[in-house]
Amino acid sequence: MTAEDENSLISPEFFGQYSGVADDIHSTSRQVLSMAENNPTPTGTFKILYFAYASSHTKKSEELLPAPMQLSELFETLDKKYPRMKEKVLGSCMVTVNLEYVDMDTSEEKELKAGDEVGIIPPVSSG
Amino acid sequence: MKTILEAENEALKKRISELEAQLASRSNDASVTSQQPYPPPNAANKSEVKLSLEEYKRYGRQMILPEIGIEGQMSLKRSRVLIVGVGGLGCPAAAYLAGAGVGTLGVIDHDTVENSNLHRQIIHSTSRVGAPKVVSAITYLRDLNPHPNYVPHVEPLTTENALQIMAEYDLVLDCTDHPAIRYLINDVAVVMNIPIVSASALRTDGQLIVLNNPPGVGPCYRCVWPRPPPAESVVGCGEGGILGPVVGLMGIMQAIEAIKIITKNPARDIGRTTMTLFAAYGASPFRCLKMRGKKAGCVACGSPERVGEKITREGIEDGRMDYVAFCGGRAGMRELREDERVSVAEYKEVVDKGVEHLLLDVRDKTQFGICQLAGSLNIPFSEFEDSKHEDSEAEAIKSKFQDQPKDRPVYVICRLGNDSQIVTRQLKQAAIFPDDQVFDIKGGIAEWARSGIAGEFPEY
Numbered sequence: 001m002t003a004e005d006e007n008s009l010i011s012p013e014f015f016g017q018y019s020g021v022a023d024d025i026h027s028t029s030r031q032v033l034s035m036a037e038n039n040p041t042p043t044g045t046f047k048i049l050y051f052a053y054a055s056s057h058t059k060k061s062e063e064l065l066p067a068p069m070q071l072s073e074l075f076e077t078l079d080k081k082y083p084r085m086k087e088k089v090l091g092s093c094m095v096t097v098n099l100e101y102v103d104m105d106t107s108e109e110k111e112l113k114a115g116d117e118v119g120i121i122p123p124v125s126s127g
Numbered sequence: 128m129k130t131i132l133e134a135e136n137e138a139l140k141k142r143i144s145e146l147e148a149q150l151a152s153r154s155n156d157a158s159v160t161s162q163q164p165y166p167p168p169n170a171a172n173k174s175e176v177k178l179s180l181e182e183y184k185r186y187g188r189q190m191i192l193p194e195i196g197i198e199g200q201m202s203l204k205r206s207r208v209l210i211v212g213v214g215g216l217g218c219p220a221a222a223y224l225a226g227a228g229v230g231t232l233g234v235i236d237h238d239t240v241e242n243s244n245l246h247r248q249i250i251h252s253t254s255r256v257g258a259p260k261v262v263s264a265i266t267y268l269r270d271l272n273p274h275p276n277y278v279p280h281v282e283p284l285t286t287e288n289a290l291q292i293m294a295e296y297d298l299v300l301d302c303t304d305h306p307a308i309r310y311l312i313n314d315v316a317v318v319m320n321i322p323i324v325s326a327s328a329l330r331t332d333g334q335l336i337v338l339n340n341p342p343g344v345g346p347c348y349r350c351v352w353p354r355p356p357p358a359e360s361v362v363g364c365g366e367g368g369i370l371g372p373v374v375g376l377m378g379i380m381q382a383i384e385a386i387k388i389i390t391k392n393p394a395r396d397i398g399r400t401t402m403t404l405f406a407a408y409g410a411s412p413f414r415c416l417k418m419r420g421k422k423a424g425c426v427a428c429g430s431p432e433r434v435g436e437k438i439t440r441e442g443i444e445d446g447r448m449d450y451v452a453f454c455g456g457r458a459g460m461r462e463l464r465e466d467e468r469v470s471v472a473e474y475k476e477v478v479d480k481g482v483e484h485l486l487l488d489v490r491d492k493t494q495f496g497i498c499q500l501a502g503s504l505n506i507p508f509s510e511f512e513d514s515k516h517e518d519s520e521a522e523a524i525k526s527k528f529q530d531q532p533k534d535r536p537v538y539v540i541c542r543l544g545n546d547s548q549i550v551t552r553q554l555k556q557a558a559i560f561p562d563d564q565v566f567d568i569k570g571g572i573a574e575w576a577r578s579g580i581a582g583e584f585p586e587y
Binding site for chain 1: 212214215216217302303304305306309326327328329332333334351352353354355356357359360361362363364367369374377378402404406409414415416417418419422516
């Protein structure tokens, strides 16, 4: 990668290359901010990331939950941990597993394994 | 005898006709060799366009990119793009698309420029505060690039006008700020086979996704978010705050996606829908999420199990779709009776008369730090919300007022007068103070500042 490439912050390659993986360019901000985010996930857990109002509801941007867990049990588990989260947050959220969309409306069986990364992504409408 | 300039002019004209001839033969080839399953957005607009010499120079730096080339530039010139909302997202998006030489650029917004817009809505200006945003935007854009045809729509996009307005465009940029209008844009774009470049931003984070692209294949807004967010979780930039360059970045990325769609080479570009999440303060600021294609059962772009749920052109036209109701009604709420509230003038009297009282400010600590009324006690709204999850809400609230005398009247204030009503109700239910002695201050700190009742006070 050349110095020029590093400057083209919004090329499509950038997204591909830097999406969700550790990188060098942002090492400084990483130290200052969330240390946990790029640390390896401890055995027996998966990482869950909360965005927008999911983060406001849980008061955290990420945490570790015990693995394995059936995807179909995820919302119930979160609702128990964070009262009324299903009604107030999860009902309107998109969910990703390892940076890929998963459809929570179909009864598709999927197991969340140790080391997985789950994203809870509410629609943000302002601009 | 010919001057040097004339000679140069001749040469350039010759070169242009050569390039145009090349272009014509190439597009003929393309139509034979690669049968496009989905026509590019501007296929409907076949009218011939030409670039002036000035335009060759103006667009040269992007035309020499193999991704654009002369064909891409012609596609841009043929394209008709609608920008819905010319605020934090729409401003930079419009500027870059105008600069890139989009042929027709429509701008729709019903708002006027306010001075609190200017830290992020960078194509408006201090001298145009009070002007319709659409007029202000086009003033800037025309100065940037006089070539595009700018179409002003100084009105809100509604179920009544959306079909008619969007029919004039091949691509729409959703730069709006409320879920109701996002669903409206989506439904109209789906029935009209128009791709949407959608973005949003709040605080220090942003989202970007290209929807209904190609039409009928890529997911639409309802595929991704079939259910709207609960009304109380919808926070605008006015309440939640927004870092200017964050929303600017999202708007610029919309312009990039728009250019990619318009100049798309179907042989080269594989349409794969992704969502980009940006978090300015995140450890990994960019996340790129792989999406799936459209949902088979989507009520907008798919075939729902219950056929009656399918959103149709007629349904929108007949006004059967109530987007505001779907998204849980309008913001703005009334929790209290009139006698449970006081105006800022009435509260000022309380202060002037020297009545012993407690002023409870429920704004968050950051806002409280910006400005506050003398002698106020700050307990953020979020703490009152959290108390709802405690075993005893009343006890949790009571513990916050341990050190306070309970025989004095309490006045509750927030920024705009909504949160304070909820807290006033909670305080009354917790029965810590005499029920008829807890009051909400109408319109909050903002009204206190606007009314000028206590002289100069910052409005933010």
